[in-house]
Amino acid sequence: xxxxxxxxxxxxxxxxxxxxxxPRAVARLISLVEDDSPALRDVARALVPRxxxxxxxxxxxxxxxxxxxxxxxxxxxLRAADHTVGVLAVDPTSPFSGGALLGDRVxxxxxxxxxxxxxxxxxxRGHLGGLSAAAPQALRVLDAAGCDVVLVETVGxxxxxxxxxxxxxxxxxxxAPGMGDGIQAAKAGIxxxxxxxxxxxxxxxxxxTTRREVRxxxxxxxxxxxxxxxxxxxxVATTGQGVDEVVQHIEEHRAHLESSGQGERRRVARxxxxxxxxxxxEVSRRFDHLSGDHRLDGLxxxxxxxxxxxxxxxxxLIAGL
Amino acid sequence: xxxxxxxxxxxxxxxxxxxxxxPRAVARLISLVEDDSPALRDVARALVPRxxxxxxxxxxxxxxxxxxxxxxxxxxxLRAADHTVGVLAVDPTSPFSGGALLGDRVxxxxxxxxxxxxxxxxxxRGHLGGLSAAAPQALRVLDAAGCDVVLVETVGxxxxxxxxxxxxxxxxxxxAPGMGDGIQAAKAGIxxxxxxxxxxxxxxxxxxTTRREVRxxxxxxxxxxxxxxxxxxxxVATTGQGVDEVVQHIEEHRAHLESSGQGERRRVARxxxxxxxxxxxEVSRRFDHLSGDHRLDGLxxxxxxxxxxxxxxxxxLIAGL
Numbered sequence: 001x002x003x004x005x006x007x008x009x010x011x012x013x014x015x016x017x018x019x020x021x022x023p024r025a026v027a028r029l030i031s032l033v034e035d036d037s038p039a040l041r042d043v044a045r046a047l048v049p050r051x052x053x054x055x056x057x058x059x060x061x062x063x064x065x066x067x068x069x070x071x072x073x074x075x076x077x078l079r080a081a082d083h084t085v086g087v088l089a090v091d092p093t094s095p096f097s098g099g100a101l102l103g104d105r106v107x108x109x110x111x112x113x114x115x116x117x118x119x120x121x122x123x124x125r126g127h128l129g130g131l132s133a134a135a136p137q138a139l140r141v142l143d144a145a146g147c148d149v150v151l152v153e154t155v156g157x158x159x160x161x162x163x164x165x166x167x168x169x170x171x172x173x174x175x176a177p178g179m180g181d182g183i184q185a186a187k188a189g190i191x192x193x194x195x196x197x198x199x200x201x202x203x204x205x206x207x208x209t210t211r212r213e214v215r216x217x218x219x220x221x222x223x224x225x226x227x228x229x230x231x232x233x234x235x236v237a238t239t240g241q242g243v244d245e246v247v248q249h250i251e252e253h254r255a256h257l258e259s260s261g262q263g264e265r266r267r268v269a270r271x272x273x274x275x276x277x278x279x280x281x282e283v284s285r286r287f288d289h290l291s292g293d294h295r296l297d298g299l300x301x302x303x304x305x306x307x308x309x310x311x312x313x314x315x316x317l318i319a320g321l
Numbered sequence: 322x323x324x325x326x327x328x329x330x331x332x333x334x335x336x337x338x339x340x341x342x343x344p345r346a347v348a349r350l351i352s353l354v355e356d357d358s359p360a361l362r363d364v365a366r367a368l369v370p371r372x373x374x375x376x377x378x379x380x381x382x383x384x385x386x387x388x389x390x391x392x393x394x395x396x397x398x399l400r401a402a403d404h405t406v407g408v409l410a411v412d413p414t415s416p417f418s419g420g421a422l423l424g425d426r427v428x429x430x431x432x433x434x435x436x437x438x439x440x441x442x443x444x445x446r447g448h449l450g451g452l453s454a455a456a457p458q459a460l461r462v463l464d465a466a467g468c469d470v471v472l473v474e475t476v477g478x479x480x481x482x483x484x485x486x487x488x489x490x491x492x493x494x495x496x497a498p499g500m501g502d503g504i505q506a507a508k509a510g511i512x513x514x515x516x517x518x519x520x521x522x523x524x525x526x527x528x529x530t531t532r533r534e535v536r537x538x539x540x541x542x543x544x545x546x547x548x549x550x551x552x553x554x555x556x557v558a559t560t561g562q563g564v565d566e567v568v569q570h571i572e573e574h575r576a577h578l579e580s581s582g583q584g585e586r587r588r589v590a591r592x593x594x595x596x597x598x599x600x601x602x603e604v605s606r607r608f609d610h611l612s613g614d615h616r617l618d619g620l621x622x623x624x625x626x627x628x629x630x631x632x633x634x635x636x637x638l639i640a641g642l
Binding site: 040041044045047048049050051136264267268269272274275276280282283284287299301303304306308309310311312313315317318 | 361362365366368369370371372457585588589590591592593595596597599600601603604605608617618620621622624625627629630631632633634635636638639642
C-alpha cells in the first residue's frame with residue numbers, strides 16, 4: 001500500500017515537473033485513471049492540489065465534418081499563442097475497444113514531438129457513468145501537468161454530444177456544408193449547449209447557407225447561457241483558414257465565463273457530477289459485493305418467481321448497504 | 322394515492338383481460354413505465370404476479386441490414402405459429418427523441434389491426450441505466466398482457482447491442498452480404514453473445530460468403546453458452562424466405578435454454594440487473610435531494626478549490642444517504 005502511494009507520488013511529481021520523463025509519466029497516469037485501477041484515489045488525491053483550472057474545450061460534430069483535422073489545426077493555433085495544450089479523444093460508444101483501436105484516429109504527427117502538447121485517446125469502456133466518470137480524472141492529469149487548454153474530442157454519436165457539454169467550459173460544435181447538420185444539431189439538442197459554432201470545409205459550396213441556417217435556428221432557441229451570443233465561424237481546417245479566429249472566440253468565451261460568474265458555476269456543476277458518478281460507481285461495487293453473498297440472487301429469484309416486485313427488491317438492496 | 326393505485330389496478334386488469342380496451346390499456350401502461358412516472362412501482366407490483374415468462378428475442382444489427390422488415394416478417398411467421406407477439410423498438414442513443422421520432426421506424430401496418438400483436442416504440446431517454454432500467458418494465462407489461470414472444474429491436478449502435486443481449490433470452494444478430502458486417506460483429510463483441518445469426522438480403526451476391534465468414538469467426542470464439550451451436554440462416558425478409566426456419570431456431574433455442582437450465586439462470590441474471598439498475602436510480606435520486614440542501618454543492622466547491630479530492634467527497638456523499 002505504502003509502496004503504491006510512493007509510486008503514485010513519484011509519477012505525479014514527474015508529470016507535473018519539467019524533466020525528461022514528463023510525457024511518459026502523464027501517459028502512465030492517464031492509463032491508471034482510465035483503467036479504474038486501485039491507485040485511482042491516490043492519483044486524484046495527489047493531483048487535486050496541483051490543478052490550476054485548465055480551460056476545457058469540447059469538440060463535437062457528426063462523422064465527416066473534419067473533427068480530427070480541426071483539432072490538429074486548433075492545436076497549432078493554440079501553440080502559436082503560447083498555450084500548453086492537452087488533447088483527449090474519447091470514444092464512448094465502444095465498450096470493447098481499448099486505446100489501441102482509437103490510436104489511429106488521432107493523426108497529429110506534427111505535434112508528436114512538441115513537448116508542450118499532450119495527446120491521448122481513451123475509451124470509456126462502459127464505466128458506470130461513462131464519460132462523466134473517467135474523463136474528469138484524465139482532464140485533471142492534463143491540468144496538473146500544466147496544460148492550460150485541453151481539447152476534448154468526442155468520437156461518437158447521440159448522447160455523448162450532450163455529455164461532452166457537461167465536461168467542457170466551452171463547447172464547440174463543428175458542422176460542414178450540405179450535410180443536413182443544422183437539422184442534426186437541432187435534433188441532438190446541441191444548439192442549446194454549443195458556445196461556438198464552426199462551419200468547417202468552408203471552401204465547399206453551401207457554407208454560407210449552413211451558417212445562415214444555424215443562425216436562424218439559434219435565434220429560435222432557448223439557450224443555457226442566454227447572455228452569450230455564440231459566434232459562427234467559417235474554417236478550412238486543412239489549410240488553417242479561420243482557425244485563429246476560432247481561438248480568439250475561445251478566449252472571448254473564457255473571459256465571458258469568468259466575468260459573468262458562469263465559469264465558476266460550470267466548474268462546480270462539473271465537480272458535482274463527477275462526485276455523483278464516483279459515488280454511484282462505489283454503490284454499484286457494493287451491490288456487486290452483496291451479490292457475492294447471494295442476497296441479490298435471492299431477490300432476483302423472488303422477482304422471477306413473481307413473489308416480489310423489483311422495486312421493493314431494490315429497497316432491500318439499498319437497506320443492506 | 323389510493324386513487325392512483327385504483328387506476329393502475331384497473332388498467333392492469335384491462336391490459337391482462339380480453340376486453341375491447343386491451344390494446345389501449347397496454348399502450349398506456351408502457352407509457353407509464355417509460356416515463357418513469359410515480360405510478361411505476363404500483364404498475365410493477367400489480368404486474369409481477371401476472372407474468373408467465375414471455376420469451377424475449379433481441380434483434381440487433383447494423384443500420385441497413387433490414388431490421389424493421391425482418392421484425393415484421395418474424396411477427397407474421399410467429400402469428401402463423403399461433404403465438405401472441407409483442408414488439409418493442411428501442412432507441413437508446415436518442416435521449417431527446419420521444420416516441421414520436423421513432424414512430425415512423427416501425428412500419429408494420431399489416432399487423433396494426435391484429436389483436437394479438439402489440440407494437441411499441443420507446444426511447445430510453447437517458448434514464449440512468451438506460452435500456453436496463455426502462456425496457457424490463459415494458460417487457461413485463463407485454464408479458465402480463467399475454468404475449469408469449471416479445472421481439473426487442475434495437476435501433477442504434479455500439480453498446481446497445483450488448484445491452485440487448487442482457488435483456489434477451491435469445492439474441493438474434495442480423496447481417497447482410499457485403500457490408501463488412503462480420504468484422505463489425507467481431508468488433509462489437511456480438512459473436513460471443515449472438516444465439517442465432519441471420520444473413521438477410523440473401524438474394525444479393527455474397528450471402529454464402531458472409532455465412533462462411535461468420536461460421537469461421539464463430540469457430541474461433543469463446544462463447545457465453547458453449548453448449549449451443551448458433552445456426553446461421555439465410556433470409557429474404559421482404560419475401561419471407563427463410564423466416565419460418567428462423568422461428569424454428571428460436572423454438573429450438575428456447576427448448577435448449579430450458580433443458581440446460583440456462584433459461585432460469587438468464588432470467589435471474591436479468592432480474593438481478595434490473596434490481597440493481599432500479600436501486601442505483603433510487604440512490605441517484607437521493608443524491609439529488611442531498612444536492613437540494615447544498616451539501617453536494619459544498620463538496621463540489623471543495624473539489625474545485627483543491628481542498629478535497631472527488632473520491633473522499635463521494636465517500637461523504639454515500640455516508641449521508
